Amino acid sequence: MKVSAVGTSSVTLSSLFRFESGSVSLLSKSKSSFGVACSLASSSSSSSSPAKALRRILDSPGVHQGPACFDALSAKLVENAGFQFCFSSGFSISAASLALPDTGLISYAEMLHQGQLITQSVSIPVIGDADNGYGNAMNLKRTLKGYIAAGFAGIILEDQVSPKACGHTRGRRVVSREEAVMKIKAAVDARRESGSDIVIVARSDARQAVSLEEALVRSRAFADAGADVLFIDALASREEMKAFCDVSPLVPKMANMLEGGGKTPILNPMELQDIGFKIVAYPLSLIGVSIRAMQDSLTAIRGGRIPPPGSMPSFEEIKDILGFNAYYEEEKRYATTTNPQLSKRESSNLYSIQRRDQVDTEQTNQSFKDPIVEVITPDDVYNKYGADSSRNPFSGIWSRTLRVKITGRDGFERLDLRIPVSYHTFQWY
Numbered sequence: 151m152k153v154s155a156v157g158t159s160s161v162t163l164s165s166l167f168r169f170e171s172g173s174v175s176l177l178s179k180s181k182s183s184f185g186v187a188c189s190l191a192s193s194s195s196s197s198s199s200p201a202k203a204l205r206r207i208l209d210s211p212g213v214h215q216g217p218a219c220f221d222a223l224s225a226k227l228v229e230n231a232g233f234q235f236c237f238s239s240g241f242s243i244s245a246a247s248l249a250l251p252d253t254g255l256i257s258y259a260e261m262l263h264q265g266q267l268i269t270q271s272v273s274i275p276v277i278g279d280a281d282n283g284y285g286n287a288m289n290l291k292r293t294l295k296g297y298i299a300a301g302f303a304g305i306i307l308e309d310q311v312s313p314k315a316c317g318h319t320r321g322r323r324v325v326s327r328e329e330a331v332m333k334i335k336a337a338v339d340a341r342r343e344s345g346s347d348i349v350i351v352a353r354s355d356a357r358q359a360v361s362l363e364e365a366l367v368r369s370r371a372f373a374d375a376g377a378d379v380l381f382i383d384a385l386a387s388r389e390e391m392k393a394f395c396d397v398s399p400l401v402p403k404m405a406n407m408l409e410g411g412g413k414t415p416i417l418n419p420m421e422l423q424d425i426g427f428k429i430v431a432y433p434l435s436l437i438g439v440s441i442r443a444m445q446d447s448l449t450a451i452r453g454g455r456i457p458p459p460g461s462m463p464s465f466e467e468i469k470d471i472l473g474f475n476a477y478y479e480e481e482k483r484y485a486t487t488t489n490p491q492l493s494k495r496e497s498s499n500l501y502s503i504q505r506r507d508q509v510d511t512e513q514t515n516q517s518f519k520d521p522i523v524e525v526i527t528p529d530d531v532y533n534k535y536g537a538d539s540s541r542n543p544f545s546g547i548w549s550r551t552l553r554v555k556i557t558g559r560d561g562f563e564r565l566d567l568r569i570p571v572s573y574h575t576f577q578w579y
Contacts, residue, residue, distance in 0.1 A: 200303035222271035254313025275303030304349035338376035352377035395426030402428035
């Protein structure tokens with residue numbers, strides 16, 4: 151390992167870093183300016199990657215809550231509220247981006263694009279909803295690699311057929327157990343091929359589509375195939391939730407607290423921990439309250455009012471949430487001493503000069519366009535055409551000089567040429 155530090159403040163490496171086998175972690179930040187360069191010979195992956203951060207959460211005691219976001223702003227609010235991680239919800243993204251139901255209408259590209267905006271807006275790990283991988287095992291491998299590139303810490307993959315839908319809605323159907331397991335193996339292969347450590351959450355919808363027993367068998371097989379976290383959606387009772395957590399006890403379990411009337415009982419975090427869950431998703435809270443708040447606001451505006459002050463943040467609070475104040479502070483670092491008014495005048499003068507040059511060029515170019523060409527016949531043209539004058543009007547001209555004159559549009563003469571001609575020059579065909 152090689153560690154170098156440069157700067158103006160007096161610091162010790164032991165006060166900044168914890169040294170462990172194959173990794174270095176930052177302990178504190180100095181307010182003074184300093185730079186640190188680290189190179190680890192034993193590992194090429196970053197110890198602060200989103201996947202590693204999520205794995206540290208999974209390894210820590212207790213149950214961990216993760217609200218589901220649907221865009222960059224909602225993800226930022228989750229982080230500001232102090233949560234350690236969050237989910238991206240296919241249900242909510244389909245609703246917010248397309249105003250359409252979660253019935254397989256949203257595409258891989260749309261989910262990936264929205265997911266990338268989400269992961270770029272926060273520093274906490276994000277577990278991405280990837281539906282059924284958007285196809286067969288080969289499609290799923292591409293999906294997983296795309297989610298890795300987008301910055302996701304984890305990915306949820308389910309065993310529904312296409313088109314898939316929300317697990318708490320009617321008509322759920324799943325692929326065969328063999329295909330479901332093979333797709334999880336494909337995900338593990340894609341992760342290895344990418345050199346990533348993304349957390350694979352294997353979800354089964356077989357509880358509603360087939361039976362609880364089938365869902366439990368599939369979960370056990372997913373764990374054997376290499377899944378990191380197990381998830382059965384739409385479990386219908388505490389007893390079913392307990393039976394699920396007893397499967398592959400060393401593999402973390404995920405609970406889904408679908409708010410507002412889902413099939414799974416809503417339990418508090420302590421109850422979920424006692425049953426055996428490690429992480430908990432809250433898929434509809436943010437999109438749900440957003441819908442109701444917008445409806446109430448529109449009702450107020452329709453009635454000639456504005457939303458009451460307590461129902462929305464002040465303009466200053468909105469600016470602070472979106473980072474205006476942080477932007478202004480950072481902008482000061484790149485401020486220049488140039489007078490804006492002077493720059494504006496210089497820009498205006500430069501434009502005037504460029505405009506005059508353009509007009510002059512256009513006028514000059516126009517002067518060379520479409521010249522006037524005149525063909526002047528001799529003054530002593532014969533007016534008598536001869537016997538076959540009906541066929542050849544120049545049959546009486548035996549030898550003359552033809553004058554060609556070209557005058558430009560600017561009035562200047564460009565060419566004045568006299569060409570000796572004879573009768574044969576004027577043969578008509």
